[in-house]
């Protein structure tokens with residue numbers, strides 16, 4: 180008997196017991212559907228986190244004086260000495276594996292264009308800042324290192340500024356007044372949207388660091404004339420984050436004259452790692468749920484086995500008859516095995532429909548990120564076929580071992 | 591030329607706990623091709639046990655059994671299935687049709703295991719259903735057929751593979767007298783066409799259709815008359 184004839188026999192048997200077949204599938208349907216829903220949701224969350232990390236700069240290190248806010252590392256007191264242009268320069272020159280280093284200072288200020296006012300912060304940065312923080316120049320250009328050192332009054336503006344101040348018109352070449360001083364807009368930045376905590380990331384104005392320091396007094400105190408509030412360092416692709424962090428720490432300890440054994444009075448943090456750590460519990464929860472769904476699938480498989488055993492018992496006389504008229508043991512085994520696989524695969528496909536539907540509804544209602552991965556879908560269907568084989572094998576084997584005489588006489 | 595069926599000292603014992611039942615206690619018997627044999631005897635005398643052996647559904651505890659030249663005891667389970675499929679047609683007292691399955695599918699069942707394609711199965715099953723007078727009931731399920739009609743479907747199924755031997759264990763046992771006569775008329779016709787027919791019955795009128803009558807008691811043949 181060929182496989183096609185076996186399939187035919189199996190399908191006929193399933194159709195004859197349609198209601199029972201449907202009930203047997205239920206466990207597999209629920210199992211596959213929940214696997215797909217849960218994995219899609221946790222995958223969506225993960226992708227959202229990665230997108231968030233990318234919007235900050237995927238390989239970004241943040242270096243700040245004083246108490247650490249990243250990675251749970253404890254730093255010294257908040258009154259630690261500030262970081263300076265000299266530190267920026269030293270890190271840029273002496274630490275290998277960095278593709279960009281930038282200091283940052285900022286000042287609160289009011290922007291004026293025509294008759295319109297807009298209160299924002301102006302940030303003074305070095306040219307490396309834009310790639311380090313994942314900013315894309317939309318139109319125009321960034322300033323050069325020379326323009327930075329020269330303290331040119333150039334600004335790059337975010338999309339919110341364009342909306343609020345220029346009513347959406349192209350601002351390149353326009354002159355705006357910032358704190359009573361004229362600045363020329365030389366570039367615009369592509370939108371980043373809202374951060375995960377609801378902050379508008381496009382309400383930004385960037386100028387050369389020395390310009391902001393000179394014009395707004397940012398990062399200047401009586402003792403220190405060249406302070407920066409934060410240093411951003413962008414790790415080049417393929418470089419070890421921990422190695423780079425260690426090198427920066429060693430360098431700064433020497434520059435800041437910290438004795439061996441004493442604690443750092445600065446902190447080097449990886450934002451990506453910080454965010455990943457914060458979301459770790461979430462993704463572990465997703466994994467846990469997926470394991471739970473796998474258990475449901477397992478229970479579904481046991482349900483299939485139960486139904487198949489009942490079916491074999493109920494159809495003992497049928498098996499006896501088939502053996503009597505010429506079925507080989509393998510024919511009988513294949514018939515029940517195929518029935519079990521067909522049950523599970525149809526259940527799996529139904530579960531797929533329910534799962535994808537449920538995921539889409541969840542995304543719609545919950546306004547949450549989802550990601551339906553074709554690989555997961557394939558795995559879910561493959562898993563249900565496997566469940567069919569695994570849990571069908573024993574009942575099918577039992578059926579094939581029946582003796583025709585005893586089977587025919589079975590009441 | 592050897593007989594179609596050769597039995598030598600067939601013994602079949604069943605062990606239930608510490609009790610041993612000798613269902614057959616040394617049966618020697620030859621049946622030639624084309625014979626029409628009725629087997630009779632009291633309940634529990636071993637008639638069904640012999641039929642199961644003749645149909646290669648079961649193996650003897652000892653003795654020799656050759657059917658159509660084949661030493662049945664030497665065959666493995668799959669070879670025996672194949673042998674049954676090609677050589678033997680069975681008719682059971684309880685019909686044993688597949689429920690919720692059409693007459694034509696039921697009649698064609700053995701052909702699935704002969705590896706015939708669907709179209710040819712249907713064609714052959716139709717031919718046999720017509721032969722037993724059910725050409726107009728081919729799509730009916732067993733539940734939609736009378737007892738006599740169900741037994742005709744079972745006979746069509748037994749014939750569908752052109753067997754050499756037709757075995758029937760109390761084929762009329764579940765039928766009334768009138769219907770029994772109709773079924774026996776079919777067996778008579780089949781035997782006239784050359785098929786070897788062996789049937790078990792309790793009724794003398796049924797046995798009278800056969801040309802040879804064998805009577806069992808306590809697992810042995812006590813009478814064998816032609």
Ligand SMILES: Nc1ncnc2c1ncn2[C@@H]1O[C@H](COP(=O)(O)OP(=O)(O)OP(=O)(O)O)[C@@H](O)[C@H]1O
Nearest residue numbers: 604606611612613632633634635636637638639640
């Ligand atoms: N599977 C079995 N296990 C144990 N004993 C059995 C089995 N099958 C048959 N027997 C015993 O073997 C003996 C012969 O049984 P068999 O079925 O051949 O009788 P029979 O002549 O067909 O009777 P009936 O006319 O009632 O059908 C009986 O005593 C029966 O109890």
Ligand SMILES: [Mg+2]
Nearest residue numbers: 637638639759
């Ligand atoms: Mg009997």
